[in-house]
Amino acid sequence: MTDINQLAEPAPPRAPASKAETAPERSFVELIELFFFAYRDFVGDPDEILAPFGFGRAHHRVLHFVNRNPGMRVTELLDILRITKQSLGRVLRELVDEGFVESRAGAADRRQRLLYPTTKGEALARDFVAIQSRRIASALGECGPDAEDAARRFLVAMIDREDRAEVERLVHRAQAARPPSA
Amino acid sequence: MTDINQLAEPAPPRAPASKAETAPERSFVELIELFFFAYRDFVGDPDEILAPFGFGRAHHRVLHFVNRNPGMRVTELLDILRITKQSLGRVLRELVDEGFVESRAGAADRRQRLLYPTTKGEALARDFVAIQSRRIASALGECGPDAEDAARRFLVAMIDREDRAEVERLVHRAQAARPPSA
DNA sequence: GATTTATGTCAGTCATGTTGACTTTTTTCA
DNA sequence: TGAAAAAAGTCAACATGACTGACATAAATC
Numbered sequence: 001m002t003d004i005n006q007l008a009e010p011a012p013p014r015a016p017a018s019k020a021e022t023a024p025e026r027s028f029v030e031l032i033e034l035f036f037f038a039y040r041d042f043v044g045d046p047d048e049i050l051a052p053f054g055f056g057r058a059h060h061r062v063l064h065f066v067n068r069n070p071g072m073r074v075t076e077l078l079d080i081l082r083i084t085k086q087s088l089g090r091v092l093r094e095l096v097d098e099g100f101v102e103s104r105a106g107a108a109d110r111r112q113r114l115l116y117p118t119t120k121g122e123a124l125a126r127d128f129v130a131i132q133s134r135r136i137a138s139a140l141g142e143c144g145p146d147a148e149d150a151a152r153r154f155l156v157a158m159i160d161r162e163d164r165a166e167v168e169r170l171v172h173r174a175q176a177a178r179p180p181s182a
Numbered sequence: 183m184t185d186i187n188q189l190a191e192p193a194p195p196r197a198p199a200s201k202a203e204t205a206p207e208r209s210f211v212e213l214i215e216l217f218f219f220a221y222r223d224f225v226g227d228p229d230e231i232l233a234p235f236g237f238g239r240a241h242h243r244v245l246h247f248v249n250r251n252p253g254m255r256v257t258e259l260l261d262i263l264r265i266t267k268q269s270l271g272r273v274l275r276e277l278v279d280e281g282f283v284e285s286r287a288g289a290a291d292r293r294q295r296l297l298y299p300t301t302k303g304e305a306l307a308r309d310f311v312a313i314q315s316r317r318i319a320s321a322l323g324e325c326g327p328d329a330e331d332a333a334r335r336f337l338v339a340m341i342d343r344e345d346r347a348e349v350e351r352l353v354h355r356a357q358a359a360r361p362p363s364a
Numbered sequence: 365g366a367t368t369t370a371t372g373t374c375a376g377t378c379a380t381g382t383t384g385a386c387t388t389t390t391t392t393c394a
Numbered sequence: 395t396g397a398a399a400a401a402a403g404t405c406a407a408c409a410t411g412a413c414t415g416a417c418a419t420a421a422a423t424c
Binding site for chain 2: 025026027028029030031032033034035036037038039040041042061068082129130132133134135136137138139140142143144146147148150151152153154155156157158159160163167170171172
């Protein structure tokens with residue numbers, strides 16, 4: 001083995017000082033890079049839609065999850081996005097100001113602000129899902145018939161164990177009841 | 183079907199004004215969200231390693247690709263990362279200043295600056311690959327035996343068609359010859 | 365010798381994130 | 395009932411990593 005290949009693949013010998021000395025660990029550098037490039041193109045899709053509105057990717061994420069969880073509280077959104085209240089604040093204010101999201105006080109607990117997409121917001125969120133779904137449909141079409149299931153299982157398994165329950169709940173739950181639509 | 187479900191799944195009726203009216207398009211909102219959460223955790227892994235050095239994710243990306251392609255030109259790196267010369271400049275300068283990357287004039291074309299990882303740089307890049315490989319290994323372990331192949335094919339298929347050849351070349355090519363190691 | 369290429373740099377801006385401190389409103393609970 | 399806690403919002407300052415535009419230098423090419 002030449003020194004050249006040691007550069008390419010970390011190679012078994014030296015364990016990365018964090019685990020007991022068991023089997024030599026395998027490098028998945030190929031998948032690491034494919035994941036990088038795939039995600040880059042995947043999140044790039046909505047950019048063209050976003051641009052005309054003067055919105056960025058942060059707006060995409062916020063609108064997406066509000067649309068998927070109408071009546072969501074601000075705190076839930078913060079937990080999902082893992083950003084600070086101040087960061088969310090700016091983006092959310094813009095979405096509200098421009099009429100994509102509506103925020104209403106909760107009926108049961110009036111401290112809460114429940115977030116709802118407006119008709120305009122729903123339409124935009126639909127466009128985001130549509131463009132990314134087209135990429136996924138095309139990708140799955142190229143792979144075998146079991147590709148969808150395999151992709152789903154792989155992606156779930158890539159998520160931190162302690163977050164999986166919450167993510168699965170979020171992704172699969174039936175939509176919350178529609179608000180007393182304004 | 184209630185109006186509630188129309189929120190959750192865009193529903194076939196209205197095509198997103200960009201394609202001929204063929205079959206109603208299917209929504210892959212579930213995979214969209216799983217991809218988001220999986221990538222979030224995936225890129226979060228290196229953060230703990232980065233922090234002690236005062237480096238960010240930009241440093242991770244640059245060092246990774248320099249390490250994987252020793253002797254790479256600055257222009258190639260710009261093409262891969264799709265950022266501007268000015269953006270790369272700062273990050274690269276820090277990596278050079280702190281002894282993780284070395285830049286040498288090309289032997290054939292002396293305008294070029296060829297980028298090489300130092301021993302220290304290689305070690306750090308190895309740690310990045312190791313921590314992300316552990317996540318991948320664990321994920322694949324949870325899925326079936328064909329999971330690796332399925333994941334690879336899915337990720338490749340998610341990349342823009344026109345970039346695939348270049349990405350595959352980058353990911354699979356044998357490492358460039360080692361420099362006349364300083 | 366003129367032009368092009370590869371690289372670097374100065375200056376300013378923007379998007380999106382961060383901390384820390386503080387306020388207001390409302391609910392909870394001892 | 396009154397104190398504490400919770401949900402949300404806001405002000406200010408700052409960090410990171412992008413961007414544009416303009417320009418400089420060295421070296422290769424035609």
